[in-house]
Amino acid sequence: MAELRDPGTAAGAGVLEKRLACRSREEFARDVWARTALLTRGASDFSDLFSADAVDELISRRGLRTPFLRVAKDGSTLPESSFTAPGGVGATISDQLDDTAVWRAFADGATLVLQALQRTWEPVADFSSGLSAELGHPVQANAYVTPPQSRGFDAHYDVHDVFIVQIEGTKRWLVHEPVHPDPLRDQPWTDHRSAVTEAAKGKAYIDTVLGPGDTLYLPRGWLHAARAQGEVSIHLTFGIHCWTRYALAEHLAQAALALLREDPRMRTSLPLGAEPPAGDIGFVRERLLDAVAEADPTPSFCRARRSQGRPAPLGPLAQLAAVDGLLPTSAVRLRGALEARLVGSRLTTRVGWLDLPRSDLRAVSRLLAGDVRTAGDLGLALAERLLRAGVLVPAGQ
Missing domain, CATH: 3.40.366.30 (50S ribosomal protein L16 arginine hydroxylase; Chain A, Domain 2)
Known part of the structure; x- marks a missing residue:
């Protein structure tokens, strides 16, 4: 029997066109995806997804622990011990959020980063799931809550694509083109710190203020920095952890090596000596190329894709x-x-x-x-x- 798959996985919920980019999936894939930044004014009313009340509830009433919250100020992340405390009677843990400490840090100009909202806030979880299904890549959602006239992080790039969704307040964004296009997950911006710093001094590709309902798409590698304006800013970022051709190559190599394990000639010992003989290198290269041509990376690639997401909640x-x-x-x-x-x-x-x-x-x-x-x-x-x-x-x- 041929392979059959759940059609909902491919069809998605249309959030890309209806709420984020105001373009069809096909138009977005052709003109924007992984190519360029995209600013969309008045994309949607996002009050159903998140709000200031949601921030207060998550911090003060949900018993969240690290790393569900980060706190940053002037480009540096504060130590977790500065805003966590023991959970109290019946909770034998030491790293629950201390809402008083969080308040004091926020009042002092720190940005609050509520991480992995796809696990802790149902409306964002449902939205993230729909976006992930439509794009075919895993999605993580964070909220950034910034006091007036404050910034959380210096100019940097992410190793994943992002959709920025302004919820409340306004924030000025400076976006610059990449200095290291399409970075892999183990190629952070700090590897190119000096180039990033220098590029951020130049003319911005986008210099804009986002208001409620506006969205901004940035492919991985695009430089960005933001500062809240005259009021508290709340925005969501939907981080798209893109699968790459390099990742597919990793699975192809693994599948090829699995085939070579079953080849008795590949399991034989090399001759005595410090250097492998040229003949053995040539033989191994030839066999490896044959195995790559024969190997099928699809099963392991699909398993990895499944492991990067979670199914819908089950009671x-x-x-x-x-x-x-x-x-x-x-x-x-x-x-x-x-x-x-x-x-x-x-x-x-x-x-x-x-x-x-x-x-x-x-x-x-x-x-x-x-x-x-x-x-x-x-x-x-x-x-x-x-x-x-x-x-x-x-x-x-």
């Missing part, structure tokens, strides 16, 4: 109730952001894999195609198995 109690009360009329659906694929008789997902009997393949194919509404559509035994595996969830969850 254990609702799941147990669904299993215990399962009827042919029970409404069910495929769990969101699962990256489900059926290859042959194996269903692979972000929560593991299942080998299926031939009799279940047609029903699972219908599930991946979105053609299943009730447990009876699948068959009760298969529906229960998929519920217990966390692949299927009750439709109301």
Whole structure:
């Protein structure tokens, strides 16, 4: 059977066109993606995603720990010990946020960086999941809360693409073209500190003030610095951790080496001596090229992609109730952001894999195609198995 995949993974939710760039996915891919910065005025009303009240709730009532918050001032990150404290009775941890210390740092001009909001704030989590599905790359969301006339970080570049979404207040952005285009994840801006500093002195590619509803897309490597204006600024950044051809090459090399492990000639010892003989180098090069031509990096690449994201939330109690009360009329659906694929008789997902009997393949194919509404559509035994595996969830969850 040919490979089938959850269509929701590819289709996405249209957030790119409707709320971020005001361009279709096709137009964005052709004209903007990984090529140039893009400023979009009045892209959307983002008050449903985040707010000042959300900042206060996360810091004062959610019991967050580091590294869910960073605090920065004048280009430097403050030590975690300066804004954390023990959790108190019943919480045997020492690094929960101390809201009083956070307030004092903020009042003194520090920027608050709430990290990984895709794990802690549901509206941002849902938005991030939709954007990731549409782009096909993992997405992380941070919030930057900056006091008036303050800046958090000097000019720098990121090793991931970003969408900047202004929520409240205004912030002036200076954007410069890259000094090191398309940096890999292990090529931070500090490797090019002097070039970044020098380039930031030149004329900006974009010099603008973002207001609520404005967005700014920056490919990785583009230099940027920002300063709040006359009021508190809150903006979100959606960091897109792009898969690259280099990453694909890494998986191809791994697949090729796995093939060479099974070649008895490659496992033989080299002759005695300090240097490998030229003949052996030539033989290994030839065999490696053959293995690269034969190797298929797709399985390991797909596994790595799945590991970089998380499936939609699953409530254990609702799941147990669904299993215990399962009827042919029970409404069910495929769990969101699962990256489900059926290859042959194996269903692979972000929560593991299942080998299926031939009799279940047609029903699972219908599930991946979105053609299943009730447990009876699948068959009760298969529906229960998929519920217990966390692949299927009750439709109301």
